[in-house]
Amino acid sequence: MSLHVRQARLSALSLAVLAGPMSFGIAGPALILGEVADGLGVSPATATWLVTVFGWGIAVGTPLMSGLVGHRGVRATAALCGLLVLVGSALALVAPSFPLLLAGSAAQALGAAGLTGLAMHLADSPRRMGMATASLAVVGSVSPLVGSLVSDLLSWRVVLALPVVAVLAVPAVLGHARQEPSPGRFDATGAVVLTALVTALVFVPHQPVVAGIAAVVVAAAFALHLRRRPDGFVPAVLVRSPAFLGAAGLAFALAVGNFALIYALPARLTELTTWTSAQIGVAMVWPLLFGGGLSWFVVAASARMRPRLLIAVLVVAGFAAALTAAFTGWAFGLLAAQAAASIAAASGQGVLAVRATAAAPEEHRAAAIGLFNLCYLLGTAFGPAIVALLVSA
Incomplete structure (x- = not known):
């Protein structure tokens, strides 16, 4: 399929608004799961399924919506994803039961994943890719605190509906993209x-x-x-590419460490300090915001740096963060570990995405973005789930 996208007229701000709000669904509930459990009469462990289902939705939705880009084009994909986010957010606000809330979370995640994938698909340079991935990290950095404050001021339901902000950028995509019909058969x-x-x-x-x-x-x-079907929904050339697989695998590992820490830190800080939930949310902002903000500069500068050295530094930072979090009993040591994990994951997503798409033929760029993001976003499902298992063990 031939896509003609007037990328230069789609602003970097639109890319950021399209991608970033997905992080509200990933990290926003970190400090309010207890309130969700109380509000619906379920256990805290059961409430954690909201995070798992959202992680499933973005993991599944990423390759599915990227495949839709290749089959139906940017405009159709943006319209469908925007509708899914709207429906999911509406259910978050009014669903009377936990199963319906889970269904809304799944719909919301599918749409948010597609919008984030579109932002990365439309990013035509490391700087613009950095804007899209840094927006995910920056929004994620303030999401726990925003979630706590919004829950106190309004309701935990409004927190779960925050990914709807991404829909604000959909009109810009619809106005600046056009496509030709796909001659191929959908796999x-x-x-x-x-x-x-x-x-x-x-x-x-x-x-x-x-x-x-x-x-x-x-x-x-x-x-x-x-x-x-070597040229089907998943192109065989990507699965057989060591460069693509290496980039996607490293992105997954960095994401697992980062999102595990995001959900483990509140409990650990509660054990080590006398801070309130709001104080913990404020304390977690600076390492996440620092990591997310710095990642934009790292990704933007990556084109002028030795890629293997940069990737090695990010991997070491992620590994050091995991070791520090596992063995330190110092609150500020944990926050420093979160900062390192955030830098590694957010920068790694942008740097490794550029590397992964460079390893793919141009006709498979959308599929490469989708599969790469799938691997990264699987980390958002594995990280919190691993923390929940360790806590309950």
């Missing part, structure tokens, strides 16, 4: 198999044996389908 089987594989992987931390076996079985089916 529905490939999309279904990939969705099943992602679903099994998301549930691995919760049901290791059952979900692990399911993941192996679906992965085998995925491999067989890939041989039959």
